[in-house]
Amino acid sequence: MGLTARVTTRGPSAEELAGPDAATHLAALRAQGPVVRVDAVGGWLVTGYAAAVEVMRDAEAFTVDDPRFSTGRVVGPSMLSTDGAEHRRHRRPFAAAYRPSRVEQRHATATRALADDLLARVTPGGGADLRPALAGPLSVQVMARVLDLVDVDADTVLGWYAALVDAVSDLSAGRTPGPAADAAMTQLAEQLRHSTGHDSVLRGAGATLSPAEVVSDAAVMLFGGIETSEGMILNAVSHLLGQPGVLDLVRDDAGAATAVVEESLRLEPAAAVVDRYATRDVSLHGAAVARGDLLRVSLAAANRDPEVFADPDRFDPHRPRLRDQLAFARGPHTCLAMDLARLEARVAVQAVAALPGVRLVRAEPPTGLVFRKPGRVEVAWETATSGPAR
Numbered sequence: 001m002g003l004t005a006r007v008t009t010r011g012p013s014a015e016e017l018a019g020p021d022a023a024t025h026l027a028a029l030r031a032q033g034p035v036v037r038v039d040a041v042g043g044w045l046v047t048g049y050a051a052a053v054e055v056m057r058d059a060e061a062f063t064v065d066d067p068r069f070s071t072g073r074v075v076g077p078s079m080l081s082t083d084g085a086e087h088r089r090h091r092r093p094f095a096a097a098y099r100p101s102r103v104e105q106r107h108a109t110a111t112r113a114l115a116d117d118l119l120a121r122v123t124p125g126g127g128a129d130l131r132p133a134l135a136g137p138l139s140v141q142v143m144a145r146v147l148d149l150v151d152v153d154a155d156t157v158l159g160w161y162a163a164l165v166d167a168v169s170d171l172s173a174g175r176t177p178g179p180a181a182d183a184a185m186t187q188l189a190e191q192l193r194h195s196t197g198h199d200s201v202l203r204g205a206g207a208t209l210s211p212a213e214v215v216s217d218a219a220v221m222l223f224g225g226i227e228t229s230e231g232m233i234l235n236a237v238s239h240l241l242g243q244p245g246v247l248d249l250v251r252d253d254a255g256a257a258t259a260v261v262e263e264s265l266r267l268e269p270a271a272a273v274v275d276r277y278a279t280r281d282v283s284l285h286g287a288a289v290a291r292g293d294l295l296r297v298s299l300a301a302a303n304r305d306p307e308v309f310a311d312p313d314r315f316d317p318h319r320p321r322l323r324d325q326l327a328f329a330r331g332p333h334t335c336l337a338m339d340l341a342r343l344e345a346r347v348a349v350q351a352v353a354a355l356p357g358v359r360l361v362r363a364e365p366p367t368g369l370v371f372r373k374p375g376r377v378e379v380a381w382e383t384a385t386s387g388p389a390r
């Protein structure tokens with residue numbers, strides 16, 4: 001192990017890593033090594049593809065099960081905060097509902113209808129910011145449908161989400177959270193009590209999980225699928241309209257939306273970082289990681305590792321091995337709902353591509369350290385009365 005291995009890099013600040021030029025800073029860090037200590041993020045930053053996959057696959061050496069992981073303290077033990085046999089017990093009851101064939105069969109038509117309905121509301125206006133018009137509400141409505149939350153409106157779900165995010169931030173900053181998160185979990189539990197329709201992904205989970213555990217896992221699904229999906233859709237639409245030739249590609253062949261989404265996820269993974277805690281001293285690609293150290297796996301950096309993706313900063317939906325991108329992580333915690341997420345993004349891309357004369361007015365660059373998304377994606381299109389979009 002090299003003597004430099006535990007030397008802290010001065011590196012970029014947290015603001016720079018959360019800013020619009022994060023990829024440049026991450027590339028500079030990767031040039032120093034695939035695993036470097038960065039004080040600004042409070043631990044090791046894993047920027048190399050091979051090291052990232054190794055960490056995410058080895059849950060024995062690199063666990064999520066640590067009291068510092070504040071989401072677990074807010075929603076209770078769930079698949080997101082456990083490892084090993086306990087993790088399998090939490091995850092297994094839901095796996096079948098999220099298989100690709102089941103997702104297509106149960107959710108494709110409904111998701112398309114939700115997207116069409118949202119766009120129909122703004123179509124006469126000839127333009128909109130697609131964050132509040134499409135990406136935000138579609139993400140919430142899909143999850144409400146998947147969990148069979150029939151009596152809950154989108155604002156209520158977003159209110160719960162905000163309460164949980166605040167509580168996680170409070171705990172991470174050493175503050176005691178207020179009662180709002182507990183109240184949100186209680187209300188979610190109450191709503192889920194009615195969620196026994198045959199389409200709910202929770203159906204049958206009570207056979208091996210307690211009622212409280214089902215609620216915790218449902219909360220992880222509900223809240224894991226909102227901000228991430230919103231960011232993913234906005235990034236995909238920005239690439240659709242902002243990259244040369246991509247709109248024509250999707251208009252000529254709607255199926256090309258699948259590759260466009262995958263390449264968009266590679267360049268801008270909406271969940272850019274996942275955290276793990278070392279359970280023992282370990283040498284990782286030359287870095288001397290000590291037991292208890294925090295490892296922050298930068299999916300955004302790994303997805304631009306030139307060892308795996310040639311010319312990594314270029315948007316190229318024709319590149320080989322598109323599915324090797326890591327936006328949905330790897331190993332036991334691979335996103336449970338990645339095929340549902342892909343479906344949402346594909347549907348959104350196809351629906352936007354179908355708007356007559358659609359063009360990008362302004363897309364803000366994605367920002368954020370963990371969740372990365374553009375603040376606004378303004379788009380214009382032709383209407384029956386307006387003629388060509390200006």
Ligand code: HEM
Nearest residue numbers: 079080221224225228229270274328329333335336337341
């Ligand atoms: C339909 C929407 C979604 C739902 C319901 C959902 C749900 C979940 C769940 C339940 C997990 C935990 C799996 C486990 O720990 O075993 C997870 C993990 C993950 N999801 Fe998703 N997800 C959604 C969309 C997304 C999107 C759009 C992204 C990124 C573009 C994403 C990225 C991830 C990542 C990176 C993990 C791994 C977390 C870790 O390893 O610590 N998810 N997701």
